[in-house]
Amino acid sequence: MEDNNRRNQPQYDDEISLVDLATTFLKRRRVFYAVLFSTLLAGIVYAVLMPERYDYVSLVKLAEKDSGSYIEKPAAIIATLENRWLPDYQSTYHAEHDGAIPFKVRFENPENTGLIRMVSEASPSQREGVKQVHAQLIDELSQAQSAAVSSLKQNLERQIESLSSTIKMLEGSTDAGAAIAAAFKKRLSLEATLNSMRPMEVLTVNRESAERKGPARSLIVLLAGLLGLMGGVFLAFLTEFASLVKAQLTEM
Structure with missing residues (x-):
């Protein structure tokens, strides 16, 4: 078995x-x-x-029309940076150095703020190059913001002057009380906007992150x-x- x-x-x-x-x-x-x-x-x-690599950050605060309201929308500024000013700089750099920029630049807008962050990941040896790129972009942005502030300021001053002339004309009329009050109110609003305007502010340029990437x-x-x-x-x-x-x- x-x-x-x-x-x-x-x-x-x-x-x-x-x-x-x-x-x-x-x-x-x-x-x-x-x-x-x-x-x-x-x-x-x-x-x-x-090689060690770090984030290099530049930070600017856009020009304000009044508290919490900006002369130009952050999204529009980032679009201009990405599609105009940065490509222009890249073309110039390529023509001078016969090569592309050895690092990338990205742009961010923290939610519900008028801040624009420029961030580049690079090695310490490239720090000066990053600083040069960021400084050039900030200069372009500063010129555009200054022009926008100046244009808005001139527009507000013209409106205030026009309202002042209108008030003087209406002061001689007997039935113009309501119109004068409305003109005064409008002028005060424009003057408040004019006085609350703030230019663009550069908060930091090319700050190195504390931790390596x-x-x-x-x-x-x-x-x-x-x-x-x-x-x-x-x-x-x-x-x-x-x-x-x-x-x-x-x-x-």
């Missing part, structure tokens, strides 16, 4: 046990260690030599170690597989 059961049990000659796996791994452990340490060393070297060096080394572990195990078994295939072909 026992002999029959043994004969009926299927034979799995191709099965690999955990002992076989451990034996194969120990046999090819040099391959594993070579891959692990070379990958780890490469990760350490990369982490040490990886990019992954931490410790994370790079950790990922290199994990990659070395996985790659070492894989190549150890792949080497053994190739060796067995070669031996089999030799016997044929």
Whole structure:
């Protein structure tokens, strides 16, 4: 009976046990260690030599017509920066240096504010270049804002002068009390707007972020170690597989 059961049990000659796996791994452990340490060393070297990069930020506050109201909308300013002034500077830079600016400039408007942030991620060696780009863009923005403030101021002054003339003309009329009161009210409103106007203000130029950008060096080394572990195990078994295939072909 026992002999029959043994004969009926299927034979799995191709099965690999955990002992076989451990034996194969120990046999090819040099391959594993070579891959692990070379990958780890490469990760350490990369982490040490990886250039430091920081965010360089410039911040301006747009000209105000009155409290919380800006002469030009921040979205319109950003559109002009992205589609006119920055491309103009890029063209000039390319013509002078025969190459593109080695960093990007992005523009942001914090919600419900009149602030415009210019942000560039660059290495410390590029700091002066970033400062030059930001300063040029701020200068373009300052000129545009000054022109907008001057235009609005002149418009308000003309309206105030016109209302003053109208009030003088109406003062001689006996039935112009309501019209004079409305003109006075309108003039006071325009004068309040004129007095509350504020020019554009540059808050900071090319300020370096406190923390460096990019992954931490410790994370790079950790990922290199994990990659070395996985790659070492894989190549150890792949080497053994190739060796067995070669031996089999030799016997044929």
